[in-house]
Amino acid sequence: xxxxxxxxxxxxxxxxxxxxxxxxxxxxxxxxxxxxxxxxxxxxxxxxxxxxxxxxxxxxxxxxxxxxxxxxxxxxxxxxxxxxxxxxxxxxxxxxxxxxxxxxxxxxxxxxxxxxxxxxxxxxxxxxxxxxxxxxxxxxxxxxxxxxxxxxxxxxxxxxxxxxxxxxxxxxxxxxxxxxxxxxxxxxxxxxxxxxxxxxxxxxxxxxxxxxxxxxxxxxxxxxxxxxxxxxxxxxxxxxxxxxxxxxxxxx
Amino acid sequence: xxxxxxxxxxxxxxxxxxxxxxxxxxxxxxxxxxxxxxxxxxxxxxxxxxxxxxxxxxxxxxxxxxxxxxxxxxxxxxxxxxxxxxxxxxxxxxxxxxxxxxxxxxxxxxxxxxxxxxxxxxxxxxxxxxxxxxxxxxxxxxxxxxxxxxxxxxxxxxxxxxxxxxxxxxxxxxxxxxxxxxxxxxxxxxxxxxxxxxxxxxxxxxxxxxxxxxxxxxxxxxxxxxxxxxxxxxxxxxxxxxxxxxxxxxxx
Numbered sequence: 001x002x003x004x005x006x007x008x009x010x011x012x013x014x015x016x017x018x019x020x021x022x023x024x025x026x027x028x029x030x031x032x033x034x035x036x037x038x039x040x041x042x043x044x045x046x047x048x049x050x051x052x053x054x055x056x057x058x059x060x061x062x063x064x065x066x067x068x069x070x071x072x073x074x075x076x077x078x079x080x081x082x083x084x085x086x087x088x089x090x091x092x093x094x095x096x097x098x099x100x101x102x103x104x105x106x107x108x109x110x111x112x113x114x115x116x117x118x119x120x121x122x123x124x125x126x127x128x129x130x131x132x133x134x135x136x137x138x139x140x141x142x143x144x145x146x147x148x149x150x151x152x153x154x155x156x157x158x159x160x161x162x163x164x165x166x167x168x169x170x171x172x173x174x175x176x177x178x179x180x181x182x183x184x185x186x187x188x189x190x191x192x193x194x195x196x197x198x199x200x201x202x203x204x205x206x207x208x209x210x211x212x213x214x215x216x217x218x219x220x221x222x223x224x225x226x227x228x229x230x231x232x233x234x235x236x237x238x239x240x241x242x243x244x245x246x247x248x249x250x251x252x
Numbered sequence: 253x254x255x256x257x258x259x260x261x262x263x264x265x266x267x268x269x270x271x272x273x274x275x276x277x278x279x280x281x282x283x284x285x286x287x288x289x290x291x292x293x294x295x296x297x298x299x300x301x302x303x304x305x306x307x308x309x310x311x312x313x314x315x316x317x318x319x320x321x322x323x324x325x326x327x328x329x330x331x332x333x334x335x336x337x338x339x340x341x342x343x344x345x346x347x348x349x350x351x352x353x354x355x356x357x358x359x360x361x362x363x364x365x366x367x368x369x370x371x372x373x374x375x376x377x378x379x380x381x382x383x384x385x386x387x388x389x390x391x392x393x394x395x396x397x398x399x400x401x402x403x404x405x406x407x408x409x410x411x412x413x414x415x416x417x418x419x420x421x422x423x424x425x426x427x428x429x430x431x432x433x434x435x436x437x438x439x440x441x442x443x444x445x446x447x448x449x450x451x452x453x454x455x456x457x458x459x460x461x462x463x464x465x466x467x468x469x470x471x472x473x474x475x476x477x478x479x480x481x482x483x484x485x486x487x488x489x490x491x492x493x494x495x496x497x498x499x500x501x502x503x504x
Binding site: 067090108109115121122125147149154155157158161162163164165166167168169170171172173174175176177180181183187188190192194195196197198199200201203205206207208210211212213214215216219222225226229230233236237238241244245247248 | 319342360361362364367370373374375377399401403406407409410411412413414415416417418419420421422423424425426427428429430432433435436437438439440441442443444445446447448449450451452453454455457458459460462463464465466467468471474477478481482485488489490492493496497499500
């Protein structure tokens with residue numbers, strides 16, 4: 001059994017707790033959150049504390065706290081045994097300032113409170129200060145997911161930027177698309193099959209190969225017609241992305 | 253039985269032909285394509301012609317040809333019986349210049365030659381010049397899909413712009429994301445579960461509600477750190493979209 005203590009009260013910690021409870025080789029011994037009244041997330045039966053003095057012994061201590069607080073919070077963990085890891089995509093391992101061994105346990109997924117997650121498919125990106133700790137962290141990750149990768153801090157930083165494009169920015173395209181539909185009394189449902197098939201295509205096709213549309217064809221007539229119909233912000237985004245697409249596929 | 257003649261040799265016509273062959277109330281009587289040697293797409297057994305004089309009688313004539321050629325090509329269809337429809341998202345119905353009744357039969361999906369399509373989920377956007385022709389077109393569309401909508405030319409034009417954002421531009425975000433991965437020896441596979449879950453979320457959550465990430469949080473520290481690491485084109489896109497996201501969620 002791998003003993004784990006979780007720190008935090010956000011969605012990452014909530015879902016990690018749920019995933020760990022499903023695994024049969026993990027003993028989730030405790031949950032630390034600063035505010036003892038912040039229990040609305042925790043319908044799970046886990047021992048909780050809001051006192052750092054009461055932290056129990058564990059093999060792995062997982063900080064699921066805000067990026068900005070990781071460095072400072074880690075200085076408060078003054079024990080030297082066990083492995084302390086954070087779960088952030090954009091913070092380097094060295095920002096952990098505690099005497100214990102350090103590592104990173106980064107689930108590459110967005111977690112929404114009420115979304116049912118398929119934990120098995122979530123990619124976990126692991127890093128450890130000492131190579132001998134990697135096995136432990138791998139066993140932990142593999143007990144909840146089948147997609148486990150060793151990724152160093154520099155790669156993780158790039159991966160985080162790639163994830164911003166793949167997730168946040170594609171989602172903003174969906175938002176703009178829905179705004180256009182709403183404004184013209186068109187159901188956004190019409191676009192959902194297209195969106196799903198665009199995502200599913202990546203399983204067997206590179207995004208470059210899958211690209212279609214007026215910008216890919218450098219169809220200036222349609223592009224200008226579209227630009228005329230957009231609001232200023234939408235127009236700027238349409239214009240920049242169409243230019244980038246035209247440039248991308250002219251190069252090839 | 254609804255008698256159909258298809259015109260064109262692209263992916264839309266290819267997949268419509270396949271879908272119609274699966275329906276039991278459609279008689280696909282003929283396929284017209286200009287170039288008789290352009291038969292590599294047509295593994296299906298359909299009667300073909302490349303002579304406009306040989307066009308057979310049908311209930312519906314479907315032009316799956318290039319946007320730029322629709323108006324001109326339609327002048328060549330000098331029969332006056334039956335319903336002539338085009339399949340374009342960005343051309344108005346009135347660009348059809350033939351004596352027969354006119355309409356639009358627009359499948360809101362991108363068609364790749366080798367992709368297996370789930371025809372049943374493809375949204376079909378229909379328009380007819382005369383309301384009495386709508387029933388026929390609906391019956392035709394409903395024989396291959398369960399998502400059939402009446403959409404007028406003005407709405408269809410907006411819908412096409414919405415589809416550019418939802419499909420082409422989100423796919424370009426995937427392309428940039430993959431470029432970043434490739435450059436740093438990171439497998440793009442790591443991002444696929446995130447992309448799929450972003451698309452799947454739209455089934456039960458608005459894109460605005462689903463948005464996460466540094467721009468949503470207006471986390472300038474991370475945004476600047478990301479910008480420093482991007483190439484000039486990527487940087488411009490990152491910057492414009494992050495600004496748009498910040499503006500969107502500050503307004504709320």
